[in-house]
Amino acid sequence: xxxxxxxxxxxxxxxxxxxxxxxxxxxxxxxxxxxxxxxxxxxxxxxxxxxxxxxxxxxxxxxxxxxxxxxxxxxxxxxxxxxxxxxxxxxxxxxxxxxxxxxxxxxxxxxxxxxxxxxxxxxxxxxxxxxxxxxxxxxxxxxxxxxxxxxxxxxxxxxxxxxxxxxxxxxxxxxxxxxxxxxxxxxxxxxxxxxxxxxxxxxxxxxxxxxxxxxxxxxxxxxxxxxxxxxxxxxxxxxxxxxxxxxxxxxxxxxxxxxxxxxxxxxxxxxxxxxxxxxxxxxxxxxxxxxxxxxxxxxx
Amino acid sequence: xxxxxxxxxxxxxxxxxxxxxxxxxxxxxxxxxxxxxxxxxxxxxxxxxxxxxxxxxxxxxxxxxxxxxxxxxxxxxxxxxxxxxxxxxxxxxxxxxxxxxxxxxxxxxxxxxxxxxxxxxxxxxxxxxxxxxxxxxxxxxxxxxxxxxxxxxxxxxxxxxxxxxxxxxxxxxxxxxxxxxxxxxxxxxxxxxxxxxxxxxxxxxxxxxxxxxxxxxxxxxxxxxxxxxxxxxxxxxxxxxxxxxxxxxxxxxxxxxxxxxxxxxxxxxxxxxxxxxxxxxxxxxxxxxxxxxxxxxxxxxxxxxxxxxxxxxxxx
Numbered sequence: 119x120x121x122x123x124x125x126x127x128x129x130x131x132x133x134x135x136x137x138x139x140x141x142x143x144x145x146x147x148x149x150x151x152x153x154x155x156x157x158x159x160x161x162x163x164x165x166x167x168x169x170x171x172x173x174x175x176x177x178x179x180x181x182x183x184x185x186x187x188x189x190x191x192x193x194x195x196x197x198x199x200x201x202x203x204x205x206x207x208x209x210x211x212x213x214x215x216x217x218x219x220x221x222x223x224x225x226x227x228x229x230x231x232x233x234x235x236x237x238x239x240x241x242x243x244x245x246x247x248x249x250x251x252x253x254x255x256x257x258x259x260x261x262x263x264x265x266x267x268x269x270x271x272x273x274x275x276x277x278x279x280x281x282x283x284x285x286x287x288x289x290x291x292x293x294x295x296x297x298x299x300x301x302x303x304x305x306x307x308x309x310x311x312x313x314x315x316x317x318x319x320x321x322x323x324x325x326x327x328x329x330x331x332x333x334x335x336x337x338x339x340x341x342x343x344x345x346x347x348x349x350x351x352x353x354x355x356x357x358x359x360x361x362x363x364x365x366x367x368x369x370x371x372x373x374x375x376x377x378x379x380x381x382x383x384x385x386x387x388x389x390x391x392x393x394x395x396x397x398x399x400x401x402x403x404x405x406x407x408x409x410x411x412x413x414x415x416x417x418x
Numbered sequence: 419x420x421x422x423x424x425x426x427x428x429x430x431x432x433x434x435x436x437x438x439x440x441x442x443x444x445x446x447x448x449x450x451x452x453x454x455x456x457x458x459x460x461x462x463x464x465x466x467x468x469x470x471x472x473x474x475x476x477x478x479x480x481x482x483x484x485x486x487x488x489x490x491x492x493x494x495x496x497x498x499x500x501x502x503x504x505x506x507x508x509x510x511x512x513x514x515x516x517x518x519x520x521x522x523x524x525x526x527x528x529x530x531x532x533x534x535x536x537x538x539x540x541x542x543x544x545x546x547x548x549x550x551x552x553x554x555x556x557x558x559x560x561x562x563x564x565x566x567x568x569x570x571x572x573x574x575x576x577x578x579x580x581x582x583x584x585x586x587x588x589x590x591x592x593x594x595x596x597x598x599x600x601x602x603x604x605x606x607x608x609x610x611x612x613x614x615x616x617x618x619x620x621x622x623x624x625x626x627x628x629x630x631x632x633x634x635x636x637x638x639x640x641x642x643x644x645x646x647x648x649x650x651x652x653x654x655x656x657x658x659x660x661x662x663x664x665x666x667x668x669x670x671x672x673x674x675x676x677x678x679x680x681x682x683x684x685x686x687x688x689x690x691x692x693x694x695x696x697x698x699x700x701x702x703x704x705x706x707x708x709x710x711x712x713x714x715x716x717x718x719x720x721x722x723x724x725x726x727x728x729x730x731x732x733x734x
Contacts, residue, residue, distance in 0.1 A: 358727020
């Protein structure tokens with residue numbers, strides 16, 4: 119921060135010394151990229167304190183619009199076959215893979231660390247997305263099944279998506295963490311409203327461009343950047359949100375949100391801090407499904 | 419308004435020629451100006467207590483409507499229950515102004531609404547196209563009135579209007595008004611089929627001269643339906659008619675009004691164009707079905723401070 123040129127520098131200049139196109143990152147709501155309804159944006163700095171860019175600062179009304187978009191998208195997304203959802207999610211991984219250098223650069227700027235470590239993170243994010251995409255048509259096979267019942271019925275249980283899930287993405291891991299919390303939500307047919315990491319929102323904003331250019335229907339994932347403390351009470355209190363994932367909320371702040379979420383009996387998932395590089399297992403998949411049990415008469 | 423300086427309107431309706439001369443002598447509508455004025459009025463910001471007042475006022479002005487081929491007595495009864503008590507968990511929500519149904523379901527609605535303040539409106543005169551003989555149309559009206567309808571929503575013969583047969587349209591409205599007896603008559607202009615704002619102004623005046631108690635934008639079966647510029651022109655017509663004759667006539671907007679925001683914008687327009695005394699269910703109505711749910715959601719948001727969702731209102 120000693121010289122003017124350093125503090126206003128947007129990003130490291132590319133090799134050909136071409137002037138970089140600078141932009142203000144926008145929100146992703148209902149498949150479109152609007153600015154915040156409030157017109158606000160906020161500066162985003164790199165790990166070393168340089169100004170990277172400005173990101174849209176979402177307001178409660180943007181959040182409201184995002185929930186409406188997610189609700190609208192839910193019927194079609196949850197009604198699509200699990201196989202089809204899996205194929206769409208593989209496509210997302212494919213698009214992410216095509217831009218891995220860009221994401222590596224953004225992750226390195228946001229989180230610091232070596233370029234090699236950032237690239238490893240991006241690759242892990244791609245693998246994580248593929249991992250959950252694979253689960254979309256296998257999860258029901260593993261946790262669903264027939265129930266032995268003493269009567270003339272064929273009884274079976276199936277996992278069904280919970281609905282609109284509000285996700286507060288992890289604050290530390292801007293891409294791998296985001297992917298690790300978002301993919302299990304949408305893989306099983308939920309739609310999501312995601313609040314990106316407050317201080318590291320740029321990889322998430324770029325990830326929205328990946329989603330927009332995949333076959334993911336608009337509204338399935340809605341991504342907001344802004345201040346976590348401003349947005350989370352509205353998310354937790356929103357009566358049309360069926361579940362919230364408070365992974366990105368600091369533990370002391372969770373209780374107030376859980377109380378708000380209890381108003382309409384939201385499912386609340388508030389796990390302990392996770393190591394994003396570890397094997398994720400399937401616990402997150404199970405956090406946002408309901409079990410539907412069907413009793414089908416036989417022999418009549 | 420130069421033509422309107424002539425205060426003797428009885429002369430205007432003497433015959434086809436004088437009616438035509440009057441309607442075509444009305445000042446033309448500046449379309450760009452009307453759109454600009456309507457857009458300008460839509461930018462007012464209505465918040466907090468004013469918004470709460472506007473939401474409740476809008477609810478009292480709703481004609482809760484179901485006009486589907488699939489309407490059943492059960493559906494009409496549930497609509498009536500909702501009209502009388504829009505939010506079953508909150509008695510402070512006012513009743514709507516009326517329910518609006520097809521003539522054959524009027525008796526069902528009347529029975530369901532007995533003892534409430536909610537009126538029963540019925541569309542008639544071969545709604546929505548209006549393509550039937552005058553006898554058939556009047557029979558339709560008498561049926562609905564006999565069944566207990568307190569308000570009749572008639573459609574004008576747009577074909578005759580566009581062909582320039584103003585006297586025919588005029589006579590039909592007069593005859594329908596006579597058939598209504600004590601029931602209020604709303605005249606549907608179907609502005610979406612009239613093509614221009616000039617025609618909307620002419621049709622408004624034609625309906626007012628013929629004795630319509632309300633002029634109504636649309637059937638809801640044609641797009642575009644109620645739009646801000648059309649509403650502006652119609653509100654100007656009732657304002658000018660009042661200035662000229664001292665008689666207050668109402669405006670009903672119908673079709674395409676689904677959000678509280680739209681409804682509040684129209685209330686602003688009524689207040690600014692026609693005047694505050696028109697902010698009354700006797701002089702202004704909103705024909706709508708899904709609008710009521712959105713108003714209830716907004717009302718709940720204001721009361722509780724948290725956003726609500728479609729799970730908490732009835733599916734109509």
